[in-house]
Amino acid sequence: MSQIPRPAASPPHLRVAGGRDLTPEAPVQRLDGQLTVIVPVESDDLDLALAHAAIREAVRPLAREIEYLYVLDGALEAARERLERLAAAGEPVAILQFPRAFGRAAALSVAFREAKGDVVLTLPPEGEVETEELPKLVAALARADLVVAARQLEDKPASGRIRKLEWLARLLLGNPFTDLRCRVRLMRRAVADELVLYGNQDRFLPLLAQSAGFRVVEVPVRGRLVHAPSRGADPGMLLDLLTVFFLFRFVQKPFRFFGGIGLGLVAAGGLGTAWLVLERLAFGTPLANRPALILATLTLVLGIQIVAVGLIGEIVAFAHARSLRRYRIERIVE
Structure with missing residues:
Protein backbone atom coordinates (compact mmCIF):
# COMPACT_ATOMS: atom_id res chain seq x y z
CA MET A 1 0.00 0.00 0.00
CA PHE A 250 -23.05 -8.47 23.17
CA VAL A 251 -22.11 -10.16 19.89
CA GLN A 252 -19.22 -11.98 21.61
CA LYS A 253 -20.93 -12.41 24.96
CA PRO A 254 -24.67 -12.87 24.31
CA PHE A 255 -25.31 -14.48 27.70
CA ARG A 256 -24.64 -11.14 29.39
CA PHE A 257 -27.67 -9.75 27.58
CA PHE A 258 -30.04 -12.71 27.62
CA GLY A 259 -28.77 -14.04 30.93
CA GLY A 260 -29.37 -10.75 32.72
CA ILE A 261 -32.95 -10.52 31.47
CA GLY A 262 -33.66 -14.22 31.91
CA LEU A 263 -32.27 -14.51 35.42
CA GLY A 264 -34.25 -11.43 36.45
CA LEU A 265 -37.45 -13.03 35.19
CA VAL A 266 -36.56 -16.36 36.85
CA ALA A 267 -35.98 -14.59 40.15
CA ALA A 268 -39.26 -12.64 39.90
CA GLY A 269 -41.25 -15.71 38.86
CA GLY A 270 -39.62 -17.91 41.47
CA LEU A 271 -40.21 -15.46 44.29
CA GLY A 272 -43.81 -14.94 43.22
CA THR A 273 -44.46 -18.68 43.06
CA ALA A 274 -42.72 -19.27 46.40
CA TRP A 275 -44.84 -16.57 48.07
CA LEU A 276 -48.07 -18.07 46.76
CA VAL A 277 -47.08 -21.54 47.95
CA LEU A 278 -46.10 -20.10 51.34
CA GLU A 279 -49.51 -18.43 51.63
CA ARG A 280 -51.18 -21.73 50.80
CA LEU A 281 -49.17 -23.74 53.36
CA ALA A 282 -49.04 -21.16 56.16
CA PHE A 283 -52.40 -19.42 55.87
CA GLY A 284 -54.49 -21.88 53.91
CA THR A 285 -55.11 -19.42 51.10
CA PRO A 286 -56.45 -21.40 48.15
CA LEU A 287 -54.47 -21.31 44.89
CA ALA A 288 -57.43 -21.99 42.64
CA ASN A 289 -58.69 -19.12 40.51
CA ARG A 290 -55.66 -16.94 41.34
CA PRO A 291 -54.26 -15.09 38.28
CA ALA A 292 -51.10 -14.35 40.27
CA LEU A 293 -50.17 -18.04 40.16
CA ILE A 294 -50.47 -18.15 36.36
CA LEU A 295 -48.51 -14.91 36.02
CA ALA A 296 -45.71 -16.08 38.34
CA THR A 297 -45.46 -19.45 36.60
CA LEU A 298 -45.36 -17.92 33.12
CA THR A 299 -42.70 -15.44 34.25
CA LEU A 300 -40.59 -18.29 35.62
CA VAL A 301 -40.90 -20.33 32.42
CA LEU A 302 -40.18 -17.31 30.20
CA GLY A 303 -37.05 -16.52 32.21
CA ILE A 304 -35.79 -20.09 31.84
CA GLN A 305 -36.35 -19.93 28.07
CA ILE A 306 -34.47 -16.63 27.74
CA VAL A 307 -31.56 -18.02 29.77
CA ALA A 308 -31.52 -21.04 27.42
CA VAL A 309 -31.37 -18.70 24.41
CA GLY A 310 -28.39 -16.91 25.99
CA LEU A 311 -26.58 -20.23 26.55
CA ILE A 312 -27.22 -21.25 22.95
CA GLY A 313 -25.86 -17.88 21.83
CA GLU A 314 -22.70 -18.49 23.86
CA ILE A 315 -22.25 -21.86 22.17
CA VAL A 316 -22.66 -20.29 18.72
CA ALA A 317 -20.23 -17.48 19.61
CA PHE A 318 -17.68 -20.02 20.86
CA ALA A 319 -18.05 -22.13 17.71
CA HIS A 320 -17.44 -19.07 15.51
CA ALA A 321 -14.85 -17.41 17.72
CA ARG A 322 -12.21 -17.44 14.97
CA SER A 323 -14.42 -15.46 12.60
CA LEU A 324 -15.64 -13.02 15.28
CA ARG A 325 -12.33 -11.19 15.53
CA ARG A 326 -12.98 -7.72 16.96
CA TYR A 327 -9.40 -6.47 16.99
CA ARG A 328 -6.65 -5.58 14.54
CA ILE A 329 -2.86 -5.48 14.79
CA GLU A 330 -1.42 -2.15 13.71
CA ARG A 331 2.22 -3.25 13.57
CA ILE A 332 4.59 -5.96 14.74
CA VAL A 333 8.08 -4.93 15.91
CA GLU A 334 10.70 -7.69 16.07
Missing part, protein backbone atom coordinates in the same frame (compact mmCIF):
# COMPACT_ATOMS: atom_id res chain seq x y z
CA SER A 2 1.36 3.42 -0.90
CA GLN A 3 2.31 5.73 1.91
CA ILE A 4 0.55 9.07 2.22
CA PRO A 5 2.99 11.96 2.68
CA ARG A 6 2.82 13.91 5.90
CA PRO A 7 1.95 17.58 5.47
CA ALA A 8 4.51 20.39 5.93
CA ALA A 9 2.59 23.43 7.26
CA SER A 10 -0.42 23.99 9.43
CA PRO A 11 -3.73 22.98 7.78
CA PRO A 12 -7.24 23.54 9.03
CA HIS A 13 -8.46 22.75 12.48
CA LEU A 14 -9.19 19.05 13.07
CA ARG A 15 -10.96 17.17 15.80
CA VAL A 16 -10.33 13.58 16.83
CA ALA A 17 -13.33 11.43 17.73
CA GLY A 18 -14.08 12.21 21.33
CA GLY A 19 -13.44 15.94 21.07
CA ARG A 20 -9.61 16.07 21.29
CA ASP A 21 -8.07 18.65 18.96
CA LEU A 22 -5.70 17.47 16.26
CA THR A 23 -3.82 19.78 13.91
CA PRO A 24 -1.49 18.18 11.36
CA GLU A 25 1.80 19.86 10.80
CA ALA A 26 1.92 20.38 7.03
CA PRO A 27 0.03 21.67 3.99
CA VAL A 28 -2.00 19.28 1.95
CA GLN A 29 -0.13 17.29 -0.69
CA ARG A 30 -1.33 14.87 -3.31
CA LEU A 31 -1.71 11.24 -2.42
CA ASP A 32 1.04 9.05 -3.86
CA GLY A 33 -1.19 6.07 -4.57
CA GLN A 34 -4.39 5.68 -6.52
CA LEU A 35 -7.58 7.26 -5.20
CA THR A 36 -10.93 5.55 -5.74
CA VAL A 37 -13.94 7.86 -5.61
CA ILE A 38 -17.13 5.91 -4.84
CA VAL A 39 -20.34 7.69 -5.82
CA PRO A 40 -23.58 5.94 -4.77
CA VAL A 41 -26.50 6.84 -7.04
CA GLU A 42 -30.05 6.29 -5.81
CA SER A 43 -32.14 8.38 -8.20
CA ASP A 44 -32.70 8.82 -11.93
CA ASP A 45 -33.34 12.53 -11.43
CA LEU A 46 -29.71 13.58 -10.95
CA ASP A 47 -27.77 15.40 -13.65
CA LEU A 48 -24.80 13.04 -13.44
CA ALA A 49 -22.83 14.81 -16.16
CA LEU A 50 -22.86 18.01 -14.13
CA ALA A 51 -22.26 16.11 -10.87
CA HIS A 52 -19.31 14.21 -12.35
CA ALA A 53 -17.75 17.41 -13.65
CA ALA A 54 -17.98 18.94 -10.18
CA ILE A 55 -16.59 15.81 -8.52
CA ARG A 56 -13.73 15.57 -11.03
CA GLU A 57 -12.69 19.18 -10.47
CA ALA A 58 -12.92 18.73 -6.71
CA VAL A 59 -10.80 15.58 -6.43
CA ARG A 60 -8.29 16.29 -9.22
CA PRO A 61 -5.84 18.03 -6.82
CA LEU A 62 -6.01 15.14 -4.35
CA ALA A 63 -4.19 12.41 -6.29
CA ARG A 64 -2.27 11.76 -9.49
CA GLU A 65 -4.28 8.66 -10.37
CA ILE A 66 -8.03 8.65 -9.75
CA GLU A 67 -10.68 5.98 -10.33
CA TYR A 68 -14.37 6.94 -10.39
CA LEU A 69 -16.74 4.16 -9.34
CA TYR A 70 -20.47 4.81 -9.63
CA VAL A 71 -22.82 2.37 -7.89
CA LEU A 72 -26.42 2.41 -9.12
CA ASP A 73 -28.68 1.12 -6.36
CA GLY A 74 -31.55 -0.20 -8.45
CA ALA A 75 -32.79 -0.33 -12.03
CA LEU A 76 -31.84 3.27 -12.77
CA GLU A 77 -31.72 3.14 -16.55
CA ALA A 78 -31.58 6.88 -17.14
CA ALA A 79 -28.66 7.25 -14.71
CA ARG A 80 -26.85 4.33 -16.35
CA GLU A 81 -27.26 5.83 -19.82
CA ARG A 82 -25.83 9.16 -18.64
CA LEU A 83 -22.81 7.42 -17.13
CA GLU A 84 -22.29 5.31 -20.25
CA ARG A 85 -22.17 8.49 -22.31
CA LEU A 86 -19.49 9.83 -19.95
CA ALA A 87 -17.48 6.62 -20.32
CA ALA A 88 -17.82 6.77 -24.12
CA ALA A 89 -16.50 10.33 -24.00
CA GLY A 90 -13.30 9.07 -22.37
CA GLU A 91 -14.03 9.69 -18.71
CA PRO A 92 -12.45 7.06 -16.38
CA VAL A 93 -15.85 5.97 -15.10
CA ALA A 94 -16.71 2.46 -13.89
CA ILE A 95 -20.35 1.51 -13.35
CA LEU A 96 -21.83 -1.06 -10.98
CA GLN A 97 -25.59 -1.56 -11.09
CA PHE A 98 -27.95 -3.59 -8.92
CA PRO A 99 -31.09 -5.10 -10.50
CA ARG A 100 -33.12 -3.59 -7.64
CA ALA A 101 -32.48 -1.39 -4.63
CA PHE A 102 -30.43 -3.23 -2.00
CA GLY A 103 -29.50 -0.23 0.16
CA ARG A 104 -26.47 1.94 0.75
CA ALA A 105 -24.61 -0.63 2.85
CA ALA A 106 -24.77 -3.19 0.05
CA ALA A 107 -23.70 -0.57 -2.49
CA LEU A 108 -20.68 0.42 -0.41
CA SER A 109 -19.73 -3.20 0.29
CA VAL A 110 -19.65 -4.03 -3.41
CA ALA A 111 -17.79 -0.82 -4.24
CA PHE A 112 -15.18 -1.47 -1.54
CA ARG A 113 -14.59 -4.92 -3.00
CA GLU A 114 -14.22 -3.61 -6.55
CA ALA A 115 -12.16 -0.52 -5.73
CA LYS A 116 -8.53 -0.59 -6.89
CA GLY A 117 -7.26 2.47 -5.05
CA ASP A 118 -5.00 2.63 -2.00
CA VAL A 119 -7.31 5.30 -0.60
CA VAL A 120 -11.11 5.35 -0.92
CA LEU A 121 -13.35 8.43 -0.88
CA THR A 122 -17.12 8.07 -0.59
CA LEU A 123 -18.80 11.10 -2.12
CA PRO A 124 -22.56 11.44 -2.67
CA PRO A 125 -23.46 13.13 -5.98
CA GLU A 126 -25.78 15.64 -4.27
CA GLY A 127 -22.83 17.58 -2.85
CA GLU A 128 -23.01 17.48 0.95
CA VAL A 129 -19.80 19.49 1.49
CA GLU A 130 -18.18 22.39 -0.32
CA THR A 131 -15.70 20.98 -2.84
CA GLU A 132 -12.83 23.19 -1.69
CA GLU A 133 -13.03 21.53 1.73
CA LEU A 134 -11.96 18.09 0.48
CA PRO A 135 -8.18 18.74 0.85
CA LYS A 136 -8.78 19.00 4.60
CA LEU A 137 -9.69 15.32 4.60
CA VAL A 138 -6.42 14.41 2.87
CA ALA A 139 -4.45 16.42 5.42
CA ALA A 140 -6.16 14.59 8.28
CA LEU A 141 -5.52 11.17 6.72
CA ALA A 142 -1.82 11.57 7.44
CA ARG A 143 -2.60 10.72 11.08
CA ALA A 144 -5.69 8.57 10.73
CA ASP A 145 -7.15 5.54 9.00
CA LEU A 146 -10.59 7.05 8.42
CA VAL A 147 -11.55 10.70 8.12
CA VAL A 148 -15.21 11.72 8.37
CA ALA A 149 -16.58 15.12 7.44
CA ALA A 150 -18.68 17.03 9.96
CA ARG A 151 -20.76 19.65 8.20
CA GLN A 152 -20.95 23.07 9.81
CA LEU A 153 -24.47 23.92 8.74
CA GLU A 154 -25.99 27.37 8.89
CA ASP A 155 -29.49 25.87 8.95
CA LYS A 156 -29.58 23.07 11.48
CA PRO A 157 -32.14 20.32 10.86
CA ALA A 158 -35.30 21.20 12.72
CA SER A 159 -36.59 17.65 13.08
CA GLY A 160 -36.95 16.76 16.73
CA ARG A 161 -36.78 13.08 15.82
CA ILE A 162 -33.31 13.54 14.31
CA ARG A 163 -32.07 15.30 17.44
CA LYS A 164 -33.51 12.57 19.65
CA LEU A 165 -31.90 9.82 17.59
CA GLU A 166 -28.52 11.60 17.71
CA TRP A 167 -28.88 11.93 21.49
CA LEU A 168 -29.77 8.23 21.73
CA ALA A 169 -26.71 7.32 19.64
CA ARG A 170 -24.49 9.22 22.07
CA LEU A 171 -26.17 7.50 25.01
CA LEU A 172 -26.10 3.92 23.71
CA LEU A 173 -22.94 3.89 21.62
CA GLY A 174 -20.88 6.64 23.19
CA ASN A 175 -20.99 8.35 19.80
CA PRO A 176 -18.26 11.05 19.68
CA PHE A 177 -19.15 12.18 16.15
CA THR A 178 -21.28 15.22 15.47
CA ASP A 179 -22.58 14.39 11.98
CA LEU A 180 -23.16 10.68 11.39
CA ARG A 181 -25.56 11.52 8.57
CA CYS A 182 -22.79 12.99 6.40
CA ARG A 183 -21.67 10.43 3.80
CA VAL A 184 -18.36 12.10 2.84
CA ARG A 185 -15.59 9.85 4.18
CA LEU A 186 -11.96 9.27 3.24
CA MET A 187 -10.32 6.01 4.31
CA ARG A 188 -7.31 3.84 3.79
CA ARG A 189 -7.80 0.62 1.89
CA ALA A 190 -7.43 -1.49 5.06
CA VAL A 191 -10.61 0.08 6.48
CA ALA A 192 -12.61 -0.67 3.35
CA ASP A 193 -11.28 -4.25 3.29
CA GLU A 194 -11.95 -5.12 6.92
CA LEU A 195 -15.31 -3.52 7.68
CA VAL A 196 -18.43 -5.61 7.07
CA LEU A 197 -21.57 -3.60 6.30
CA TYR A 198 -25.10 -4.89 5.96
CA GLY A 199 -28.61 -3.63 6.48
CA ASN A 200 -28.41 0.13 7.01
CA GLN A 201 -25.14 0.15 8.94
CA ASP A 202 -23.43 2.47 6.46
CA ARG A 203 -24.46 5.47 8.57
CA PHE A 204 -22.58 3.97 11.53
CA LEU A 205 -19.40 3.27 9.55
CA PRO A 206 -17.22 5.60 11.68
CA LEU A 207 -18.37 3.85 14.86
CA LEU A 208 -17.75 0.42 13.35
CA ALA A 209 -14.25 1.47 12.28
CA GLN A 210 -13.46 2.90 15.69
CA SER A 211 -14.74 -0.26 17.36
CA ALA A 212 -12.42 -2.32 15.12
CA GLY A 213 -9.41 -0.34 16.33
CA PHE A 214 -8.92 2.06 13.44
CA ARG A 215 -7.93 5.66 14.07
CA VAL A 216 -10.88 7.86 13.18
CA VAL A 217 -10.69 11.64 12.83
CA GLU A 218 -13.56 14.05 12.35
CA VAL A 219 -12.93 17.20 10.31
CA PRO A 220 -15.29 20.20 10.52
CA VAL A 221 -16.06 21.42 6.99
CA ARG A 222 -18.43 23.86 5.38
CA GLY A 223 -21.39 21.92 4.05
CA ARG A 224 -25.06 22.04 3.28
CA LEU A 225 -28.07 19.98 4.26
CA VAL A 226 -29.05 17.83 1.29
CA HIS A 227 -32.36 16.01 1.14
CA ALA A 228 -31.04 12.90 -0.57
CA PRO A 229 -33.36 10.02 -1.51
CA SER A 230 -34.22 8.14 1.68
CA ARG A 231 -34.66 4.37 1.86
CA GLY A 232 -35.87 4.28 5.44
CA ALA A 233 -37.80 6.28 7.99
CA ASP A 234 -36.63 7.40 11.40
CA PRO A 235 -38.21 4.37 13.14
CA GLY A 236 -36.02 2.21 10.91
CA MET A 237 -32.96 4.17 12.02
CA LEU A 238 -33.96 3.53 15.64
CA LEU A 239 -34.00 -0.21 14.98
CA ASP A 240 -30.62 0.03 13.21
CA LEU A 241 -29.27 1.91 16.22
CA LEU A 242 -30.45 -0.81 18.61
CA THR A 243 -28.96 -3.47 16.32
CA VAL A 244 -25.56 -1.78 16.32
CA PHE A 245 -25.76 -1.35 20.10
CA PHE A 246 -26.36 -5.09 20.51
CA LEU A 247 -23.52 -5.95 18.11
CA PHE A 248 -21.11 -3.63 19.89
CA ARG A 249 -21.88 -4.86 23.38
